[in-house]
Amino acid sequence: MNVDGLAPGAAGLHLVGGVALLRPEEQVFEAMLDGWRNQQLARNLALSTIEKREGRLRAFGEHAEAFPWQWTPQYADEW
Template sequence: MGGDGLVPGSARLHLVDGLPLLRPDEQVFEAMIKGWRNQQLARNLSSGYVDDRERTVRAFTRHADAMPWQWTPQHVDEWSADLRAVHGCVRSTLRNYQGSVRQFCDFLTNPAYGWVDECLRHFGTHPV
């Protein structure tokens, strides 16, 4: 926790209360990514490793054509099948990619960071 009582990566660090968002889906997603990045760096992970994880989550988001609060297990299954069958990813690479998405979801659903409440407030649903 920081000196202000906020957890690195929390929603309150990245979204200003009381201000309307112009493009809420894009702005909330970018704030989530930034928060996750800060949380990982606070855990002393290397910036290169954090960059790789971020690229993976962004690639999954593009493939799913959905934001994290809209993701379903089917999105992950289709993406995983595509990576293996079409792109020829080996199992270890695929597990690494899946692990990055899982860690991002763990971050988003952790109550300490406040993303569930933010998503409910903006979109009426939240990451699960």
């Protein structure tokens, strides 16, 4: 464990304590995409690959008009 109590390589909290999010769903979704992008960069994937994947995910989200935690198999069938 590090001095801050996290295991090596663990992600830290990106929010300030006691502060309410203005648009929590959008902010959580963006944080998820940032984490996913970082994971792909760590795997040394090409930026073009990462951008295409992110673009498809955003397009699917617009089609579904919902956030990922609200997606159902029906959205994929319609896509």
